[in-house]
Amino acid sequence: MKLTDRALFLLSVPKCIGCGERLSFGRFVLCPRCELEYLAYKDERCPDCAQYLRNCTCLPKYLNRNHIHKLYKVFRYSRKSGCPVSNNLIAALKHGNNKYVSAFLAEELADVLRGKFSDPDKWMIVSLPRSAGSIMKYGYDQTRLLCKYLSADIGIEYVPVLRRVRATREQKTLTALERRENVKNAFCVKDTEAVRGKKVILVDDVVTSGATMASAAETLHDAGAARIVGAAPSVAFSTTVRRIFRVKKRGG
């Protein structure tokens, strides 16, 4: 084998998203060790309702006030106290343009959603569109990709009906209040007819403060959506967890 051929072969062998090791044949996302770590982490329970996160539909109060009835999620996202494997999965979804990771996380979310919607014809999947700046930077819209796989998995139509109408700042460094201001009226509905009277599964990659999802839900609600639930592979439970810890402390 020529050196260049060999190099090409080695380059094409997928690496584990968790630890970077080369994967054995038939594996495309995680090595067995990282998979175990991920599966154990996924068994975390919600600090509010004590159910496994995959069964919990709790949501930040702010979202509840803004037309979102439930929030489905797979695991908790935290750069500080989360699991490195799941953090890497989210990073790869956001920045890696890796179809295996998108399909894997879509399947994980599909497992949570499957069987929850008895009338699939009345529902539609809508993605939160990535900002134009991020699409320029990374070359794709990760939530759109996620939704395409999710739609195939659960048999509910994906309709990319939301559009960003103005540029927003990156949310990472903003406070909750700044986030709300930042994304206020950031979206519009491309086709109101497609939304009126429909039930919507609004999908994002990570829900942090819920500000972006709330703003999109408001827009969908104004366009006549009958019911809206949120869904994301990952949710940062920062405010909820803080509140729970405060309560626990007070009680001794």
Ligand SMILES: [Zn+2]
């Ligand atoms: Zn690994």
Ligand SMILES: [Zn+2]
């Ligand atoms: Zn819960």
